[in-house]
Amino acid sequence: MTPAPPTLGKDLVGLEFLSADQIRLILDTAEPFKEVSERQIKKVPALRGKTIVNLFFEASTRTRISFEFAEKRLSADTVNVAASGSSVSKGETLVDTAKNLEAMRIDMVVMRHGASGAAQFLGDRIRSNVINAGDGKHEHPTQGLLDMLTIRDHHGTLEGVKVCLVGDILHSRVARSNLWGLTKLGAQVAVCGPRPLLPRGIEDFGVTVFSRIEAAIEWADVLNVLRLQLERMEGGFIPSLREYFRVFGVTMDRLERAPRPLTIMHPGPMNRGVEIESRVADGPHSVILDQVTNGVAVRMAVLYLLAGGRPELADAAKSGPSE
Amino acid sequence: MTRASEKQTLLDARALARALQRMAVEITELAHGTDGLVLVGIQRRGVELAERLAGIIEREEGARVPRGALDITLYRDDLEVVGPRPVIGETRLPEDLTGKHVFIVDDVLYTGRTVRAALDELADFGRPKRISLCVLIDRGGRELPIQADIVGKQAKVGAKEFVEVLIAELDGKDEVNLVSRR
């Protein structure tokens, strides 16, 4: 008898508490959705009639568009709510927002918010499925998943692949999601960046730390290059963006000295000439655009899996396979 | 301890091969040859059956027969209630279907809902000149107005029974059984 397939629960808040099986389920489910995006008619009726709200408290173009395509390609009805920073920066509004969504009987909420823990906060208070599109510095699970899918596409597996996250790990939710997902599926993870931008005690998470980008390049199969924000310089964590590029930038010269060809990834949007050189971003080892394609497929898979049927009705419908 | 279910063989390996042979001929007849003929199997066993039928037709007629696979999970009308999400198989179609004569191939025709889903999905891929349905076993019990054009074998199957189709490529042997659930 085949064991019951893993399910995902009501919400996707992060990768930290998912099992390896659950993560694999999402990655495997994303494969057929890649095919849907290649069709002439990029639409399947799987989520027909579902209402989904994209609730973005932080400005984002690419993630929101990616989710919107995923939702529309599944035939769902979508509404975008962009709450401007100042009026909704306090938690009270989040509680009221939750209650309003519940009252409107929304099926699913995709939320990006500036406070760590906001996705779980919302998920605990509404019956709708909640998908975390980035909460503060905590996690960005669909980004972690699409990164893993991209690595798997290019390396055949994640087991034993050496992935180095480069940049501002301290403030990065993408880094955290990558870390949890990759270690669960057996990849080896390292981080490289200026010390003030690495969380204290990061080694305790089973991660190798490189202080110099040259050492990271020597070791890695994959570099996932994170965006460095201007605020880090203003916050006194690094002296200047120019120095960051000189010391930590992923440049063609440095890559040419690598012992093997590296796969180069970046969650976007890129700061060309800060964390990554243009020639590298546009070069033959960059899979940045594949990440974007995979992003829609992964998000379709997540929406499909979470909008899952109600098992209690399954028995009523079960009188044999409907053929 | 579960009680063993009763099994009655409807087709053994020889009978199945004969049925496929006849179905292949009927397909070629209905399609007036192999021009514009495309076989599309429904995941999972329909895909293997389509492969076999295409092989027979190619040997008989000496012409290449394009075949494809269709996974209808995303078009099911019972997605809401089916519980944990079913695994989605691969969909790959050989070419643009517009103007072709497409034969949907499946192992068992029962309520007709799978075929309905397949028709909806094919509509998203183009506009075939004609779509015909070819099934190995028709067990009656239709819930939608759908009929097969080519049938391997008709079977009278009660509500508490199900048709078990075993294909060598997937299950190690060729056999069709009627199984009673206890």
Add this chain to the structure above:
Amino acid sequence: MSRPILLKGGRVIDPSRNADAVADVLIEDGKVTAVGSGIGGPDESIVRDVSGLVVAPGLVDVHVHVREPGNEDEETVATAARAAVAGGFTAVCAMPNTDPVTDNQAAVGFIVRQSVRAGLARVYPIGAISVGQRGEQLAEMGEMVGAGAVAVSDDGKPVVSGHLMRTALEYARTFDIPVADHCEEPTLAAGGAMHEGLVSARLGLKGIPAAAEEIMVARDILLAELSGGHVHLCHMSTRGSVDLIRRGKERGIRVTAEVTPHHLSLDHTACEHYNTNAKMNPPLREQPDIEALRQGLREGVIDCIASDHAPHAYDEKEAAFDHAPFGIIGLETAFAVAHTTLVLGGALSLGELISRMSTIPAKVFHLPGGSLRPGASADVCVLDVTTPWTVDPARFHSKSRNTPYGGRTFTGRAVLTIAGGRVVHEGEAAAAR
């Protein structure tokens, strides 16, 4: 004039006289008049059988936020006083970070009058160190002391300026009051929501490193040495702080310190799942810090326990962790948590605990109380230290409910509290006796 009260047969623990024996306690005209076996009282006495229970001096909490004036929806002087006596406290000190700040004699006098009106636990005002707690200019310490202030503090905020802290310590010598500091180096702690460590790294929250507290602890001890003044360090939370205080006391510097029950019992893992009822400042730290604080309390390096009772309206804590305010209430759980964690946990004896929650805090802040010697004001608490009870925040006397201890079971509870010779609190079990 209330009737005399005779408490019969309880285990009387009086740290002020090193007494711990079964005895009767007679209370007349608002004072303890006799303690001993087989003493009788006048005919009209109320006789209470307290056998099996502990009779101790009323507990004293030197760090409480009463939220009046300004946030009366969260707590008032009256409701804080009611919560206090429910927790066995007969005297508390009210921090001045009210709205407006309690930084002048009128505001101090207001707190005193509200306390008298409530007629429950005595609420002693602490005045602000600086006007508006803005850290710029000294508030009128003399006037405030004259109106009833027992100490000064800018708690809620650190005193950032070393010069201001030194001046305050020197000036406070005139009035012989402690200067209480909230030790936090602002640039290190800025934006932090919890302890900086593995849990904050996982949760994606900015952390407050232990060094942020220790830097100011070191500074305050040095300034106490320089000025000859008395510095009292609020809510200590790190092992480094304990070490610094130990060395300061060894050198004879006038430094005293307090620790909260929650810092003695919870660590930063309580913040997991973004539990805002585990968010306070200073934050919950790590197990070695807890061990060092318990050891420090045992040695007397940390002088006393204080709750840092910080009420918040329920919807304020119902927010994403970053946006929720710091602080939890504690008056009604302080003794329970401290007794269960420290006495039942083997770190302190019951007498040592009572000393650190009653006699010693009174002594540090020069308050009456903490003693059952005949002639002392009749501030008494009767404690049940054997019956387990479960915390139900809905039944708190405080207006607020922000506690991490809801649903938890502890042993240690005030069943009868007497302030100034009058019964001001009675638990259900005691009423039946």
